[in-house]
Amino acid sequence: MLTKKVKNRILFLTLFITILVVFIFYLAKILNNNLLFFKTPSDLIENQNIKIGKSIRLGGMVKKNSIVATSDEIKFIITDFKNEIIVSYKGAVPNLFLEEKGVVAEGFLKDKKYFIANRVLAKHDENYMPPELKEVIKNAK
Amino acid sequence: MLSNTGNTLIFINIILTLSIIYFSFQFLNKEKRNFGVKKFVELSLYQTTLSLIIFFTLILGFVFSDFSIENVYRNSHTLKPLFYKITGTWGNHEGSLLLWINVLVFFSYLFLLFNKKSNHIFLIYTLLIQNFLILGFLLFLFVNSNPFSLVVPKPLEGLGLNPILQDPALAIHPPLLYVGFVGSSIYFSAAVASLISGLTGSEFAKKIKLWVLISWCFQTLGITLGSIWAYYELGWGGFWFWDPVENSSLMPWFVMTALLHSVMVLEKRNMLYSWVIILCLMTFTLSVTGTFLVRSGILNSVHTFANDPSRGLYILVFLSVMIFFAITIFIKKNKKDHYIFSGYSKETFILANNWFMAFFLFTILVGTVYPIFTEVLTQTKVSVGPPFYNITIIPIVIPFLLLMAIAPNISWIKDRTNNLKKISFLIILSILINSIIFHFFKSMSLISNLIIISSLFLIFYTLSDFFSSYKKKIYLVPSRIVSHLGFGLLIFFIGLNHNFSIEKDFNIKVGEKKSVENFLINFESLNLIEKENYKAIVGTFRVDNKKNLNSNTLSPEIRIYSQPETLTYEASIRTRLSHDLYLTMSNINRTELYNIKFQKKPFMMMIWLSAILISIGGFLRIFKK
Numbered sequence: 001m002l003t004k005k006v007k008n009r010i011l012f013l014t015l016f017i018t019i020l021v022v023f024i025f026y027l028a029k030i031l032n033n034n035l036l037f038f039k040t041p042s043d044l045i046e047n048q049n050i051k052i053g054k055s056i057r058l059g060g061m062v063k064k065n066s067i068v069a070t071s072d073e074i075k076f077i078i079t080d081f082k083n084e085i086i087v088s089y090k091g092a093v094p095n096l097f098l099e100e101k102g103v104v105a106e107g108f109l110k111d112k113k114y115f116i117a118n119r120v121l122a123k124h125d126e127n128y129m130p131p132e133l134k135e136v137i138k139n140a141k
Numbered sequence: 142m143l144s145n146t147g148n149t150l151i152f153i154n155i156i157l158t159l160s161i162i163y164f165s166f167q168f169l170n171k172e173k174r175n176f177g178v179k180k181f182v183e184l185s186l187y188q189t190t191l192s193l194i195i196f197f198t199l200i201l202g203f204v205f206s207d208f209s210i211e212n213v214y215r216n217s218h219t220l221k222p223l224f225y226k227i228t229g230t231w232g233n234h235e236g237s238l239l240l241w242i243n244v245l246v247f248f249s250y251l252f253l254l255f256n257k258k259s260n261h262i263f264l265i266y267t268l269l270i271q272n273f274l275i276l277g278f279l280l281f282l283f284v285n286s287n288p289f290s291l292v293v294p295k296p297l298e299g300l301g302l303n304p305i306l307q308d309p310a311l312a313i314h315p316p317l318l319y320v321g322f323v324g325s326s327i328y329f330s331a332a333v334a335s336l337i338s339g340l341t342g343s344e345f346a347k348k349i350k351l352w353v354l355i356s357w358c359f360q361t362l363g364i365t366l367g368s369i370w371a372y373y374e375l376g377w378g379g380f381w382f383w384d385p386v387e388n389s390s391l392m393p394w395f396v397m398t399a400l401l402h403s404v405m406v407l408e409k410r411n412m413l414y415s416w417v418i419i420l421c422l423m424t425f426t427l428s429v430t431g432t433f434l435v436r437s438g439i440l441n442s443v444h445t446f447a448n449d450p451s452r453g454l455y456i457l458v459f460l461s462v463m464i465f466f467a468i469t470i471f472i473k474k475n476k477k478d479h480y481i482f483s484g485y486s487k488e489t490f491i492l493a494n495n496w497f498m499a500f501f502l503f504t505i506l507v508g509t510v511y512p513i514f515t516e517v518l519t520q521t522k523v524s525v526g527p528p529f530y531n532i533t534i535i536p537i538v539i540p541f542l543l544l545m546a547i548a549p550n551i552s553w554i555k556d557r558t559n560n561l562k563k564i565s566f567l568i569i570l571s572i573l574i575n576s577i578i579f580h581f582f583k584s585m586s587l588i589s590n591l592i593i594i595s596s597l598f599l600i601f602y603t604l605s606d607f608f609s610s611y612k613k614k615i616y617l618v619p620s621r622i623v624s625h626l627g628f629g630l631l632i633f634f635i636g637l638n639h640n641f642s643i644e645k646d647f648n649i650k651v652g653e654k655k656s657v658e659n660f661l662i663n664f665e666s667l668n669l670i671e672k673e674n675y676k677a678i679v680g681t682f683r684v685d686n687k688k689n690l691n692s693n694t695l696s697p698e699i700r701i702y703s704q705p706e707t708l709t710y711e712a713s714i715r716t717r718l719s720h721d722l723y724l725t726m727s728n729i730n731r732t733e734l735y736n737i738k739f740q741k742k743p744f745m746m747m748i749w750l751s752a753i754l755i756s757i758g759g760f761l762r763i764f765k766k
Contacts, residue, residue: 023500027507027533034529035511038522057524062730069648069734071655091646092725092738099730106526 036106041083044109052109058085058117059104067099078105078115089117097122143202144210147289150195151282157188158276165269169262178253178261181268185250188275192246196239199288200230209295212236212288218301220674220703228312229302234436234452235288237315242282244323245275248352252327256348263348266334267327274326277459285455304675304702304709310370314363318390321360322431325393325424327352328400332421333467336474346408349421351763353404356424357397358759364390365752372745373712380748383527388509389431392502396424399498402491409553410488415475416495422467429460434509490548497541504533535588542595542632546602549621563605571597578637592636599629620765624758631751634744643741648734657739661685662724664735675702677711680726680735697726721745 038057058078066077073090076099087105097103097120107117161184167173168181199212203226208214216233217226231240249271256264282288305311328349335345367390372380381387400420406413433456508525515523547564575593603626607619645657655662663683670677677698684693698711715722723740 027504030529030532031507031511031525034526034532035523036526038524055526065731067730067732069729069732069736071648071734074648074729074736093727093729093736097727097730 038104040080041078041085042080044085045083045112052111055106055108057104057106058087058115059102060085062097062099062101062103064099078103085113085115087115087117089120091117091119093120094122143198143205143207144289144291147195147198147202147210148283148287150191150198151279151287151289154188154191154195155276155279155283157184157191158272158279160184161188161272162269162276165265165272168265169269178257178264181265182250182253182257185246185253185268189246189250192243196230196243199236199239200227202289203227203230206299208297208299209291209293210288211290211292214292214296214299216302217299218674219298221302221307222673224309224312225302225307229306231315232302232306232311235282235286237319238278238282238286239288240316240319241323242275242278244319245271245278245326248324248327249275249330252331252352255351259348260338260340260344263331263334263338263340263345266338267330270330270333271327274330274463277463281455281459285451301702304700304707305374307674308370308374310366311374314366314370317359317366318363321356321358321363321397322390322393322428324352324356324359325397325428328356328421329425329467332418333470336418336470341414341476342411343408345414346404346417350404350408353397353400354759354763357394357401358756358763360390360394360397361752361756361759364394365749365756368752369749373714380745383508383525383530385509386431386435388505389427389434392431392505392509393424393427395498395502395505396420396427399495400424402494406488406491412488413492418471418475420495422471426460426464426467429456429463433457433460485551487548487551487553490544490551493544494548497537497544500537501534505530535592538632539588539591539595542592542599542629545625545628546599549625550606564602567598567601567605568594570601571595589636589640592632596629596633596636600626600633603629620758620762622758623761624755627751627754627756627758630754631748634747634751638742638744638748641743644739646736646738648729648736650733650735655737658741659687660739660741661687662737662739664737675700677701678728682713682724682726682737684722684724684739693722695722695724697724699726699728716746718746719743 036055036057038059041058041060044058060078060080063077063079063084066075068075073088074093075086075088077084078087079085087107089105089107101122104121105115105117106119106121107115110116161181164176164180164184168176199210201207202210202213203217204223206213206217206219206226208217212233212235216229216236221229230236249268252271253264253268331345331349331352335341335348340348364387367387368380371382371387400417403413403417403420407417433453436452436456508529511525512523515521546567547560550560571594574597575590578593579590603622607622607626610619643658643660647655647657649655649662649664651664651667653664655664661684663685665681665683668679668681670679677700679696679698682695682697684695686692693715695713695715697713700709700711701707702709710725710727712723712725714724720741720743723738723742725738727736729736
């Protein structure tokens with residue numbers, strides 16, 4: 001027979017482990033739903049099984065002469081010098097959002113070549129840029 | 142000249158630190174002990190003075206623009222205002238490391254001074270461990286990140302300080318945060334010393350309580366100030382972005398908060414000793430980890446200074462040694478704890494607080510470091526979006542707030558009072574007020590309602606505590622009440638701010654108008670101005686409130702700094718107690734259109750004040766002592 005003390009302990013331990021497992025699953029699930037994968041235009045165009053409508057980060061350079069602004073949106077083209085994707089954006093652009101400069105757009109693909117951004121990041125100054133971007137630019141050169 | 146002085150002084154400081162370590166070993170070896178604690182107080186005083194002089198030497202280098210020092214050359218410019226020349230000293234990696242060392246040394250000295258008369262073995266062990274930490278960082282400073290490195294030949298002009306760092310809030314933000322961050326080193330050392338020397342239980346709790354409190358207060362202030370800076374300087378129009386750097390200042394804060402509470406259990410009930418030790422060790426470890434994450438450039442954040450992998454490596458090695466050493470001692474020396482808990486007692490609730498803190502900490506840690514693991518393991522680049530934090534943390538805040546209200550009144554050991562009536566009355570009151578708020582404005586999600594209700598409950602409950610203690614004529618220092626009230630208000634105002642913000646981004650030409658909800662925004666003119674260290678394009682916007690016919694003029698700027706050549710957007714913010722009007726302007730390539738972000742953010746001022754209130758609670762208790 002188990003003593004009361006041992007019983008209590010087993011009860012406590014099972015409870016503890018169950019809570020822990022539930023908690024980790026809960027966290028992992030939310031984490032998975034909120035991961036933003038970083039892609040380049042070539043990744044999106046050459047890869048056939050990119051989900052349309054899933055949130056991603058798209059990085060590259062803003063193509064020369066591609067920025068077109070109207071009163072409620074900005075359209076521009078992100079290029080990695082092999083492929084291009086048109087981006088439509090309705091928010092505020094960051095410092096140094098310029099043509100022929102690096103940019104990261106957060107949003108989703110509406111169709112194969114058309115990207116709706118809900119956030120646009122660019123570098124804050126000459127020394128700072130998203131590291132993902134650095135590599136894209138390095139590879140392009 | 143200054144460079145040589147600086148280098149020599151750092152070298153002397155290393156020798157001095159080594160001698161403190163040497164004398165500590167002698168003192169701890171009973172046969173060789175032929176001097177008292179007084180000697181250490183003297184040595185520590187020299188060490189503190191010397192560190193300060195080194196720091197002032199670097200400041201002098203900045204003030205007189207001595208560009209033969211590489212650090213000054215990289216981060217300063219002759220045309221920069223004097224104030225930013227001085228604050229530029231700690232606005233870079235090397236200088237901030239020097240500040241870090243100063244805090245380490247100061248805490249070491251103060252701890253020694255305050256505890257001169259207590260258990261000497263414990264005291265000297267603490268000093269010994271602390272000086273190992275100081276030595277580690279001094280060597281790092283001297284070998285790897287020397288602020289006094291020379292540039293040959295001497296450049297005529299410096300490169301200038303990043304304009305987004307040229308800001309008063311950012312001038313005091315690092316020193317405040319460092320007192321919190323690095324101040325935690327002293328109870329890291331004390332914890333290791335306690336394990337070795339056997340000074341445990343409530344004795345130990347009394348020794349570290351003050352220091353936990355001090356670092357917690359400054360950490361709270363430092364985080365708040367950083368958040369205020371991000372709000373008006375980065376132009377993103379929010380106050381918290383779950384950026385890795387924000388996360389790494391928040392993680393030690395959670396552990397400090399947990400420690401602040403569990404230290405009380407250790408002091409009053411002599412329980413949870415091992416747990417307190419773990420928390421002590423964790424706080425400083427997390428502080429160093431945070432520094433490693435942001436300084437090494439592994440994570441992408443605003444604080445990533447020019448990247449240098451060797452720095453990251455050094456901190457990583459240092460960190461590993463520190464953790465390994467601490468854990469070994471902990472396993473070897475830790476004695477079995479005894480726990481006698483009854484379900485309904487203050488200690489149980491404090492333990493619950495600690496579990497909540499552990500949850501918050503773990504969640505944020507996972508979110509922050511997960512991208513590193515995926516990058517290393519699968520070569521895919523990911524980032525964790527803010528929704529992750531919002532979804533995981535916000536629901537858990539609700540029960541946390543409720544417990545935070547009830548727990549402080551429960552007595553130690555076992556509570557027999559029954560305050561069900563009070564609780565139900567206050568919950569009903571909170572629900573009523575919540576329904577009024579949402580009825581008159583608009584309806585919102587379930588979770589928002591619950592957040593508002595639970596924060597109101599905390600506010601009312603804390604206030605009623607205050608009045609009942611006042612009635613009973615127990616004039617206790619209301620530090621707990623102030624801090625808890627501050628937290629309740631903080632969540633309450635964040636809830637309102639989140640639900641009643643108006644935000645609109647649009648593009649507009651000079652002379653055009655745009656209507657946003659009940660505001661009419663007129664873009665009246667554009668002017669060019671020239672200032673000491675930048676040129677700016679200033680837009681003039683008249684914002685008319687159609688409802689109450691109020692009119693505000695907002696003038697956001699696009700600044701072009703010359704040294705280094707940088708473009709920044711300065712938000713124009715009109716602050717009232719009830720709301721902020723926030724407007725940023727940016728130009729769009731090749732068009733006449735300007736990109737505008739307009740926001741009406743309710744209660745921003747109240748959010749800052751509540752956060753400051755939290756730390757005021759802590760300061761009240763410090764000064765009571």
